[in-house]
Amino acid sequence: MRYEPASPTGHLHVRQERGHTVLELRGEIDIASAAEIAPRLEREAGRPGARVVLDLSGVEFFDCSGLRLLYRARRQVLDHGGQVHLVCTHPLTLRMLRITGLARLLPPRATLDEVLGLTRPAGRRTGH
Numbered sequence: 001m002r003y004e005p006a007s008p009t010g011h012l013h014v015r016q017e018r019g020h021t022v023l024e025l026r027g028e029i030d031i032a033s034a035a036e037i038a039p040r041l042e043r044e045a046g047r048p049g050a051r052v053v054l055d056l057s058g059v060e061f062f063d064c065s066g067l068r069l070l071y072r073a074r075r076q077v078l079d080h081g082g083q084v085h086l087v088c089t090h091p092l093t094l095r096m097l098r099i100t101g102l103a104r105l106l107p108p109r110a111t112l113d114e115v116l117g118l119t120r121p122a123g124r125r126t127g128h
Contacts (some may be wrong), residue, residue, distance in 0.1 A: 010026065011027050011028075011036065012024065017053075020052065020115070022053045022055055023051060024056065025037065025058065028060055029065065030063050030066075042072070048081060050083075051078050051082060053086075053116075054070060055087040057087055057089065086107065087112050088109075
């Protein structure tokens, strides 16, 4: 696992894991932090064929600026032939994703391990 320096605010940490670029958003994601996160997020999302995971596990507050970041990152990754996944379990953030329809475009997963295929999604059973 390779770690890279965080953004100056500490709201974004980037690392490589199992062929994916994991972008961990942390703390309060509002208009100020989004402006500082956006350039790094765009650089990572704009790589041809990127496999990106947007991990919101460490987010305490998330407003429409955060939604805009997710939407733009998703669009950019897909425009460059990549894949994008979302990790999110915070009830209020999940509600915002559902209300805005972003959850349909970027279905949230419960854990990074689930995205990476290390565990089965919650609620799915194996048949016999």
